Amino acid sequence: MTSNAEPAVEPQVSFDADPSSYRHWKLDVQGEVAYLRLDVAEDGGLVPGYELKMNSYDLGVDIELHDAVQRLRFSHPGVRAVVLTSARDRNFCAGANIRMLAQSSHPWKVNFCKFTNETRNEIEDATAHSGQTWIAAVNGTAAGGGYEMALACEQILLIDDNSSAVALPEVPLLGVLPGTGGLTRVTDKRKVRKDRADVFATRSEGIRGKQAVEWRLVDEVIPKRKWDETVAERAAEAVARSGRPADARGVDLPPLQRDESPDGIRYQHVEARYDRAAGLVEITVLGPEGTSPTPSNASTSWARGSGRSP
Template identity: 60%
Template structure:
């Protein structure tokens, strides 16, 4: 059974550094930390388990870190930003799992954009190595993409020529729809396995800024400052809140939470899902909302 509740203490693949008001989300995938057996998560490639941690981190940054205004997505691995979804994992997965995986990862990237757009937590991708397939798609979910200019770091969507599938985690849509890359440039880009680097990547709007390696960290910093200046998020150090769902019990035919109960009728393929309104006094002012957040996780 796949579980979705996790906590930074349990992360295997991501670390979060806080340097108020900036957080840096660093990817260094544990090769042997796959959710299922049969594949190694080499070159910062990911499976659902890596993305469950990312989803958790994005949620916690929003709820537990009001002081954070900009988030840098980067890699802690030398020469590799992220190689995208693990191919062996995909090849071994059932069709249903591939579809679910694809949906979940898309929802996580949408939630990253949601945070940039509505929460004043702007995501910036600092690509310090190769960003292939889902790796570049992760960067595409950010509002600003910086690429280190070192002659080898690049961006690519090699799915069509290499794997006979699509960059399906928003890649095709975001390059033309969000970044407004010209469709003929996009067409070429999506058919070259080696991807595009350097000036051409910048000229074609695949990235926002090309930065020499020697100035990379400094430039990322500069970009952060700019973004936080326009952030609508109040700089605050209010108490942390519990972000996880309070799962009480999972049984064969039933799951019980505080406010949600789920019962299965397996014979007929039915789920009875009931939401229970809270009883008693409700928090109606900011102070009591915070207090409730600390105890029940809202």
């Protein structure tokens, strides 16, 4: 945004979320497989001034995604594979909402990209360290940030319906980069040859079908009639590889208790005091109390604010 245009008023952001009140995602846990379906509410933008059409997202959508990643790890120890997909046919995700980006201030865009990048890394961290393998079931076109979301998953399955494609149209259409790891993961993770990566990232309509597999942009293209069963098969294969424990009980992640005032924020074990005149905040972290001989004791203390489910 240029300095002469007035950015929309940007609100104070809360990062609280809970599956029962998600506006943009449907979390469906089926035993060892969780299906996380994107279904963005058009009128659910965090800031006025844009509609979240075509399953495009803003910070609010990503806050819910971050919440889902966390809860799957802590509250659902039995889940061994997570299928990231869209609740809509032919439209997986159109990426970050362009009108939102166009109207946002520079700091807002930067902070938005940082948070979405951290959330993509969390998805990869869950696959790597939690025995929860994320699989992107791309059941419609995945463009820009939509394809970048898929890139954070361990496997990318693309529906073969003669229209659904993966694309990074940022450079040709918007004059910006696929900045949520897109350029990097195409080369570093998917090992796409750099000249092909160049062609792909400048072709706004993207690539579909067999060519997407040949160029390693996706792992597999699957005909529509075999879609559901193949996705379920791939999930089952990931489940079989997982080292998640059997019969473990998850922990709840109840809403954080937080005392906010103009002078700071006080939690149970963390405190922040603002000194606006000096432009600084004093953060104090309270260490654990008492010696703790058992893991369950230690766990509840470290994840304070939560407790093992009964």
